[in-house]
Amino acid sequence: MFMKTNRAQTRARLMAGIATAAVTLTGVMASAETVRWARVADALTLDPHSQNEGPTHTLNHHIYETLVGRAVDGSLTEGLATEWGISEDDENVWVFQIREGVTFHDGTPMTAEDVVFSLDRARTPPSGMAALHAAVEEVTAVDDTTVHVRMSGPAPLYVQNLTNTFIMSKAWAEENGVETAPNFAAGEEAYSVRNTNGTGPYVMVERDPEVRTVLQAFDGHWADAPEVTEVIYTTISEAATRVAALLSGEVDIVQDVPVQDIARLEQTDGVRVVRGPENRNIFFSYDMSSETLASSDADDNPFAKPEVREAMSLAIDRNAIRQVVMRGESQPSAAPLPPFVNGWTEEMDAFGDPDLERAAELMAEAGYPDGFSVQLDCPNDRYLNDESICQALVGMLARIDIRVDLNAQTRSLHFPLIENWETDFYLLGWGVPTFDSQYVFDFLVHTREGSYGSFNGSRYSNPDLDAKIQSLSTMTDLEARDAMIAEIWEEVMEERIFLNVHNQVLAYAMRDDINLDVHPENQPRMTTVTFD
Template identity: 70%
Template sequence: MGDALTLDPHSANEGPTSTLLHHIYETLVTRANDGSLEPGLATEWSIHPDDPSVWVFKLREGVKFHDGADFTAEDVVFSMERVRKESSDFKGLHSAVVGAEVVDNYTVHIKMSGPSPLYVQNLTNFFIMDKGWAEANGVETPQDFKAGEEKYTVRNTNGTGPYTLVSRDPEVRTVLALNPNHWAQPPQVTEIIYTPIKEAATRVAALLSGEVDFVQDVPVQDISRLEQTAGVKVTTGPENRSIFFAYDMGSDTLKSVSTGDNPFKKAEVREAFALALDRDAIMKVVMRGQSQPSGVAMPPFVNGWTEALHAYGDPDYDKAKGLLAEAGYPDGFSVDFHCPNDRYLNDEAICQAYVGMLGRIGVKANLVSQSRTIHFPAIQNREVDFYLLGWGVPTFDSAYVFDFLVHSQEDARGGWNGSRYNNPEVDAMIKSLATETDLEKRNATIAAIWDKVQADRVLLAVHNQLLAYAVKDGISLDVHPENQPKMTTVTFD
């Protein structure tokens, strides 16, 4: 389980980072375990009766930031301006926002570029900051994480959440204490000691020895053993996250390819890579049955998912070799293959398995295994040719996948499009989703985009993750579909 990359609430759109920040900062709306939206710092939200392009938010009164400052509409407007700035990794969620304005202390209007009936779904990871605190500390702009920028917000916080930051030692230990002035009923957990433990065996040993009470990502190879261990309880469930491979299919040449050109620009090569992938073998051998193989890079939680997109074929190595020869690579080629080793369940082992599969068609994939702290910036800085990535969908809608992974890099969109995919027709369809009010027409556009993405082999889906949490007996915590367990929901038997 990895540590938060930063404590800046608008800097890194990444799972473990958001998980920690949800305990310190709060959002206007929250996502329940069943996927429904619940009130957070906003108690009500609606579309303006006289202007369908305006969302109206009624804010919770009597809320205070950790330093004692009052929470008001000004903080929401400031946070909206901040999260849309260039260095924010969340700006793609607000690409249709024109601006926000204070109506009164507890009412905010958010103006969209057109009617956006689903925009509220984008707000579950929109953390609200104190305007005065940010200005006093010179942090009006988010940290640029991919550039390695250091800011006051990286190690200091001031949210409205149920816990306050006591100490922070990155990659070692972060301590949170109960916020005695929080507006909600106090949770049963009064202190959180967040301890990142990279090695799977060490994580499990820490639970069995009593060093920790809860392990978030139980290694698949240990689930069965822990289920039979006295004093330990294991809870499992599906995660709203897809694991996939991607490659630079836009550049004319690649840095690490032996051929001097870019094989991934050729449809035959992308098809060959798809035919070399044995998803069932990865599920059975690498994941010990704890994954859901899929032919599309979106989990079933997401609007736009269909059984037809989910379906996938068997590997065909002979056909794949024939396609490589047809593309001009009868002897294959070599390419660097970048993979994280501390983010997803068995991420490095998945990559190792695919290296072997590619070897069967003459492709030598040179595995570059590294920490996510290096891997993610390398993707966003367009420094890798071929890589593994996982993607959760907190909005439960395909537009989130398209905005970040498929749309060309332009303004707020395309921030994680390491494929360099650039299709103006697809871009136009993606943009239309933000303000399309006819849901039937919108869903038809989503289907058309997926058809094109699948046909072009932009994202090579492997599987959807399944999760397992392990806790000491006497503790109850349900699996969260976003894999963002909240200690406020823990109960003691």
Template identity: 65%
Template sequence: MKVGNLALVAALAGPLLLAGPLAAETVRWARSADALTLDPHANNDSPTRNLLQHIYDTLALRGNDGKLEPRLATEWRVLPDDPTVWEFKLRQGVTFQEGQPLTADDVVFSLNRIRNEHSALKGLHKNVVEVVAVDDYTVQVKMDGPQPLYVQNLTNTFIMDHEWSEEHDVLEPQNYEAGESNYAVRHANGTGTYKLVERVPDVKTVLTYNPEFWGEKPAVDEVVFTPIKDNATRIAALLSGEVDVVQDVPVQDISRLENSPGFQVSVGPENRSIFFSYDLASDELETSDVKGKNPFKEPKVREAMSLAVDRDTIQRVVMRGNSDPAGMPLAPFANGWTEALNAYPAPDIAQAKELLAEGGYPDGFSVALHCPNDRYVNDEAICQAVVGMLAQIGIKINLIAQPRAQHFALIENWTTDFYLLGWGVPTFDSQYLFDFLVHTRDGSYGSYNGSRYSNPELDAKIEALATEADLEKRDAMIAEIWQFVQDERIFLTVHNQVLAYAMRDGLNLAIHPENQPNMATITLD
């Protein structure tokens, strides 16, 4: 397929939120983790984005079916006479929660702000050269070359009010990694369905319906969000009536809740893979008993580890059937996934031991494994299972499980030898994963490349994806990159995550493929 005078135009859309019977309704929502900040451009953490999408809005959004929907932009296209320019037509009559009208100036400001060095989402906009307001409701984005899929990068780009940001001195994003703060960390002014009423981090956030919202009024007027880290406590809160919706249902509780009168459970696949990765660059591992060498640099060691991990047993025992074992860190939702690339080996302990010996470690070695204990479904239990499996081939693991804020900092700061990570692909395209996890870290690319992997030749191929307008050729390039990534065993993939939401009877909330459910989409029986 050739993309020449490409015109991707979303039909002019009316209100998109299909609500149930209109009635004053408060929904008390709990999940395992709180947002890390309310600054819309400071952090790329999924729970953070999930809370923010209730307050802020984007130019386009992924629906529950995975398709792009128009939001603040009603239509978009690549200019027929210049394939390097995207044009967006904005929805008219939209106002921010404090009353200011949305104009092209706010979109230009937001797209420039998110490209700031302190933004965790700048990688999505690294090919932007200039953003221009053509008129009050038209924005043009000049790219450094043809970018046929750029609109897919906008589903997590929240639009801020320029005037409000200037008034409160938040023209630049919070430097979250440095521990800095600003007014936007605890205050918000968006165009979303709800406005912020109360915010006590890690305790409670209260949102109420925004009467200035441009779309249809939802069935839920008030949202009370409570992060509850402990699984048992979270489910007990649902069963006792303290909360109405639980987003992170432990796999061991799904069946019980399905059979409990007064409750229902939604189950479905997530666009997220769970995998391990390791320091592939250091000459010596900080936490290993091997000195002067790095066992992870040896391909046979990585192959041995993959053969030692029994993915099917993890699915059956640890996940109680609620996972999709996988061999590549990409869910079937995303462009680039194939059955062949996703194939994984049957466990073979004898062969794994042979490979470990051939790689120079007949007696194995020790190393620390860092694992979050509050981010993914059964994350610590997955790590515990893999510790036991690797012990069978002589790799002795010191498991360090801790909250996600500390865990992710280790990956970003290159202070972990071996770690668990989960990765979603909001663009539904492999380039997102390559840009963040495979490309050499250089300030624009590789921000979550905790493995330190670096290959200039592969970097060039990844960068070329962004400007390749022939989509068939581009897909072939993606397949070539994936084959290289898999052959190098940069990742030790375990499975794709399966989600479960539980709720009291009378509420209906569908599984969102990116685990980004919006309480405004709840319908009432």
């Protein structure tokens, strides 16, 4: 037996500030429909655990499934688990009742053993999902439909970590030699990178990476059939070309609407634009720990000095980026987490006007009266106007004599620089699918060791802070836990590990007979599309 978690209370704590949104669901298929869906970049891999990355998860959510899902209003929904809760007999054990009658695309039944295999695979490095499961000690199948997850201590919020952890076939993985997730950062190739076998609502029938992926509705899926029976997913990196494809009727939905085109599209007949805030912030970070920087002319590491980090924070003009680069389509913020997330406060979010005079004084105090040079690594196909944001910062830092050489490239080359510690200074965007600050700490703040710190490109390391971060997983007193989160954030903000820019605001554009809500994690599901 187990106690069902009070999901209403948990959601109220974690979703503070999230706007209420309605999701339109379909119960029966109205007609066979093909949707041509375009966005700026493709999934980096089809392996369900290799990369913890937004576009990768978005495509994989159509092919694979998770134990629990996330609705557009931020609440948890049933997935491959129909019930979940903490065991009445042991507060360290989570119990999941697995949905019956589920089959993989190859026709084999899904059982609790597949769930055990998948969670073990996801929590084992080099899986990109490992930090989400760092507190898991053991996963066991009690019977074909019951799974126990033993934690290192009481972990009342663990279920929130499961919305992007996909379930795969143990037999298929063993047959194809992919029992462990391939190492994406090392460029490791594996059968699961280009082939799939999920339980999801769509089957992949055609795949040309970075060009086109075709999905067809899985007639053996356990849920009601979607109105969209075929999905043609197309990568169009050029902003103007994406918009032109929508206007010409070549595609039906554009997920990444260029900010400069939103107003025009809203005035265009036959086009519907839907907006909403994303659970993602955009920030810069830097190597704070190395003795020297590989790309700098300084004899030491300027980023290791608090005065330099403070000077940079006084040089950035977030409001100018919002108005000029983002055309008003962003939420400037000094806090490296979105307001959706438990732990966010208005005090963290606040920032002042640029103060170049004080910034110059700090640079001189740090020993750089004439500044220094450094390379900034930036993606050019991941976030809204990412390269333009980097270009804006280059100009802003030049005013305090930090001479920046911009290196902008595709995200498949950019992310490994962070994961392999091959960048001195970089831009990154970070979504928080758990809606809790621990997710940020586990991946971005904790010392890189074991399953922690996989995207801690700053090399920041603080053993005392690490211990506090690890304690969050098993704190049952939520008020005390919130106080610990605030304590951690106070130190992170004081250290200026992140130079935050803003929270992203999303816009989807589509044919005006299509209904699709903005998802807070920017993970639209074609199963939720309806037609007028």
